[in-house]
Amino acid sequence: MQLTSKDITSLHKPSECSLRIYLGSKGTPKSEPASLEKLINKFAKQHEQNHLRTLGNFMDLREGSLDQRYQETGYAITDKEEILYQPILYAKTVIDKTEIEIYGGADFFISEKDNYIIRDCKMIKNLRNNKGKIKKEHLNIELQITLCAWLFEQNYKIEPSELQIFTKSNQIEKIPYDGGEKALIALKEIIRMRTLKKTPYSPVGVSKCGQCEFHNHCWTNAQEKHDIALVYEVDQSLAIALHNKKIKTYDEIENAFTVEELAEFKNINGARVGKKAESILRNAKAMAEDTEIIIQSPEIPIHDNYVMFDLEGIPSNLADEEMIYLWGIQVYGKIKGEFLPSVASFKDDGDEIAWEDFLNNANKIFKKFGDIPFVHWASYEKTQLNRYIERYGDNKGIAERIKRNLLDLLPVTKKSIAIPREGYSIKVVEKHIGFKRTLDEYGGDWAIAKYFEAKVNNDFTRQKQLIDEILLYNHEDLDSTWAVLEWLLERKK
Ligand code: SF4
Numbered sequence: 001m002q003l004t005s006k007d008i009t010s011l012h013k014p015s016e017c018s019l020r021i022y023l024g025s026k027g028t029p030k031s032e033p034a035s036l037e038k039l040i041n042k043f044a045k046q047h048e049q050n051h052l053r054t055l056g057n058f059m060d061l062r063e064g065s066l067d068q069r070y071q072e073t074g075y076a077i078t079d080k081e082e083i084l085y086q087p088i089l090y091a092k093t094v095i096d097k098t099e100i101e102i103y104g105g106a107d108f109f110i111s112e113k114d115n116y117i118i119r120d121c122k123m124i125k126n127l128r129n130n131k132g133k134i135k136k137e138h139l140n141i142e143l144q145i146t147l148c149a150w151l152f153e154q155n156y157k158i159e160p161s162e163l164q165i166f167t168k169s170n171q172i173e174k175i176p177y178d179g180g181e182k183a184l185i186a187l188k189e190i191i192r193m194r195t196l197k198k199t200p201y202s203p204v205g206v207s208k209c210g211q212c213e214f215h216n217h218c219w220t221n222a223q224e225k226h227d228i229a230l231v232y233e234v235d236q237s238l239a240i241a242l243h244n245k246k247i248k249t250y251d252e253i254e255n256a257f258t259v260e261e262l263a264e265f266k267n268i269n270g271a272r273v274g275k276k277a278e279s280i281l282r283n284a285k286a287m288a289e290d291t292e293i294i295i296q297s298p299e300i301p302i303h304d305n306y307v308m309f310d311l312e313g314i315p316s317n318l319a320d321e322e323m324i325y326l327w328g329i330q331v332y333g334k335i336k337g338e339f340l341p342s343v344a345s346f347k348d349d350g351d352e353i354a355w356e357d358f359l360n361n362a363n364k365i366f367k368k369f370g371d372i373p374f375v376h377w378a379s380y381e382k383t384q385l386n387r388y389i390e391r392y393g394d395n396k397g398i399a400e401r402i403k404r405n406l407l408d409l410l411p412v413t414k415k416s417i418a419i420p421r422e423g424y425s426i427k428v429v430e431k432h433i434g435f436k437r438t439l440d441e442y443g444g445d446w447a448i449a450k451y452f453e454a455k456v457n458n459d460f461t462r463q464k465q466l467i468d469e470i471l472l473y474n475h476e477d478l479d480s481t482w483a484v485l486e487w488l489l490e491r492k493k
Contacts, residue, residue: 001098001099001100001101001191001194002100002101002102002103003100003101003102003103003187003190003191004066004102004103004104005103005104005105005143005144005147005148007021007187007190008140008143008144008147008183008186008187008190009140009144010024011140011186011189011190012139012140012143012186013140014210014211014212015205015207015208015209015211015212016136016139017202017208017212018189018192018193018200018202019193019199019200019201019202019214019218020212020213020214021189021190021193021194022193022194022196022199022200023214023217023218025193025194028214028217029217030213030214031213031214031215031216033213034211034445034446034449035445035446035449035450036445036446036448036449037211038449039318039448039449039452040123040317040318043123043318044121044122044123047121047122047123047168048107048121051107051121051166052085052108055083055108055110056082056083057082057083058082058083058084058085058108059072059076059081059083059084059085060085060086061073061076061084061085061086061087061088062085062086066088066090066103067090069086069087069088069105070088070089070090070103073087073088073089073105073109074155077109077116077156080111081111082110082111083108083109083110083111084108084109084110084116085107085108086105086107087105087106087108087109088103088104088105089103089104089105089148089151089152089154089155090102090103090151090155091150091151091154091155093154095184095187095188095191096188096191096192098191098195100187100191102147102151102187104144104147104148104151105148106118106119106120106144106145106148107119107120107121107166108120108121109160112161112162113161115158115160115161116152116160116161117160117161117162117163117164118145118148118149118152118160118162118163118164119163119164119165119166119172120141120144120145120164120165120166121165121166122138122141122165122166122167122168123168123317124138124141124165124167124168124317125167125168125169125316125317126167126169127141127165127167127173127175128173134175141165141175142175142182143182143183143186144183145163145165145175146163146175146177146178146180146182146183147180147183147184147187149163149177149180150179150180150183150184153179153180159177160177162174163175163176163177168317201240201243202218203222203227203228203229203234203236203239203240203243204218204219204222204227204229204230205229205235205236206422206423206425208236225248225249226249226250226251226287226288227239227248227249227250228242228243228247228248228249228250228252228253228284230250230287230422231250231253231280231283231284231287231422232279232280232283232418232421232422232423232424233276233279233280233283234280234284235267237267237268237269237271238265238267238268238273240267240268241265241266241267241268242265244268250283250284250287250288251288253280253281253284254281254284254285254288257277257281259277259278259281260277262277262280262281263275263277263278265277279418282295282418283418285418286418286419286420287420287421287422289420290420291420292417292418292419292420293417293418294416294417294491295415295416295417295418296415296416297416297491297492298412298413298415298416298417298488298489298491298492299412299415299416300407300412300485300488300489300492301373301407302489303333303372303373304333304334304335305331305332305333305334305335305337305369305372306331306332306333306372306373306374306375306407306482306485307329307330307331307332307337307362307365307369307372307373307374307375308328308329308330308332308375308376308478308479308481308482308485309328309329309374309375309376309381309402309406309478309481310328310329310376310377310381310474310477310478310481311324311326311327311328311380311381311384312324312325312326312328312444312447312448312451312470312473312474313325313380313384313444314448314451318448318452322387323344323351324344324351324354324355324384324388325343325344325351325354325451326341326342326343326344326354326447326451326470326471326474327341327342327354327355327357327358327361328340328341328342328471328474328475328477328478329341329358329361329362329365329374329478330475330478331365331369331372332478332482332485337365339471339475339478340361340365341471341474341475342354342355342357342358342361343467343470343471346454346455352392355388355391355392356392359394359396359398359399362374362398362399362401362402363396363398366398366401371401371404371405372405373405373406373407374402374405374406374407375407375409375481375482375485376406376407376408376409376481377408377409377410377426377481377484378408378410378426379408379410381406381408382403382406382408385399385402385403386403409481409484409485409488410424410426412488413429413484413488416488416491417488417491419432420432426477426480426481426484427443429484430480430483430484433483433484433487435479435480435483435484437476437480438472438476439469439472439473439476442473442476446473447470447473447474450466450467450469450470451466451467451470453466454466454467454470
């Protein structure tokens with residue numbers, strides 16, 4: 001069996017899931033990589049190339065088959081070349097009675113005395129958390145480079161002098177070498193998955209599966225089977241525990257437990273379900289009967305008008321710092337206002353000007369309507385208001401006034417209605433209430449990719465077309481939030 005360091009990535013990225021290895025080995029159809037993923041890969045390549053330019057002369061080992069590259073790497077090391085770019089190493093070993101051939105490499109080998117530093121470039125800001133531990137989401141980075149170090153040791157009978165990660169912030173972070181222990185455990189798991197005869201169970205999850213190439217496959221499968229993992233508040237460890245107890249569907253759980261019994265039930269980590277039991281059973285019932293269950297009247301203050309408020313932002317892994325590139329607001333209700341988007345231009349002061357424009361628009365609304373609720377979904381809008389107050393200030397106190405008038409519909413919805421759906425994202429809820437969009441493709445990641453495409457496009461007409469598409473998407477987000485508010489007000493009656 002042949003394994004490469006890419007298999008380790010597949011085990012851990014975009015989330016840890018062994019099923020991904022099994023499905024990949026069976027040739028299960030994959031979804032096209034999303035436009036944002038392609039963009040991230042492009043940025044990662046640029047980051048690597050920028051670093052390469054600072055290293056001086058190098059031996060380019062990118063071309064050829066894995067075998068050829070391994071041989072060329074060997075010659076380069078024998079010749080004591082200073083910088084090796086994209087070297088490949090190889091070793092044969094036996095894991096769990098299976099003979100395996102392993103290929104692995106790194107971005108750079110950099111000579112140091114009679115040895116080499118192994119260095120990878122990664123588009124990450126910080127490898128470690130506040131406690132100094134490698135973050136869980138970066139575990140694959142550690143495994144890849146330690147696997148390469150293990151291969152180095154197998155080939156040259158010496159440990160590489162250092163393992164380094166060159167981060168997006170142009171910092172070098174060191175990774176301790178564990179003798180390849182963790183990487184070999186990961187390979188063991190990959191072998192186990194590849195040799196399984198029956199499809200293993202792995203519960204679907206919104207954040208776990210969101211970016212996965214098998215999302216459509218697993219999600220459709222889970223929906224067809226009424227998988228227990230689709231029930232809101234049933235997390236991964238509880239889904240597995242229920243599955244082990246042969247409670248595999250949301251139709252089954254209702255008759256299997258009383259609230260008290262489910263509260264005492266333990267997930268695979270030994271934690272009791274506790275207070276969540278009641279809402280889990282209610283959510284499962286809503287799904288099994290395909291109906292809404294009203295828990296309480298939605299807590300929404302009655303006004304003639306409301307402002308819908310939605311932001312489009314770029315996360316910190318794609319920019320120097322997290323930024324909002326579109327502040328969208330519009331008045332809905334008895335009087336329908338115009339759509340007031342504030343878009344950050346690509347100039348240096350674009351971010352600050354968009355913030356000021358947004359505050360001016362909000363101020364005009366306050367002047368006309370007084371203290372009016374700014375309706376949004378989830379905590380992102382509030383977090384960003386705080387971030388921007390800190391970044392650019394709030395001289396006239398408009399942002400603070402917006403904050404005082406915020407109305408987050410997510411907790412209101414969760415507290416008042418159990419819906420027969422797999423969660424409470426705005427996209428899930430809008431589907432449930434029958435809201436229709438005009439765009440075939442949309443979403444926060446899609447919009448970010450469009451914004452970057454516009455940024456690098458010199459054709460003004462194309463640039464405007466791309467920004468118009470983002471505006472339409474954001475405008476439909478506001479329409480969707482208003483549709484959800486109307487649906488909640490209806491239930492309040
Ligand atoms: S879609 Fe989810 S369950 Fe399926 S392989 Fe991907 S991460 Fe695993």
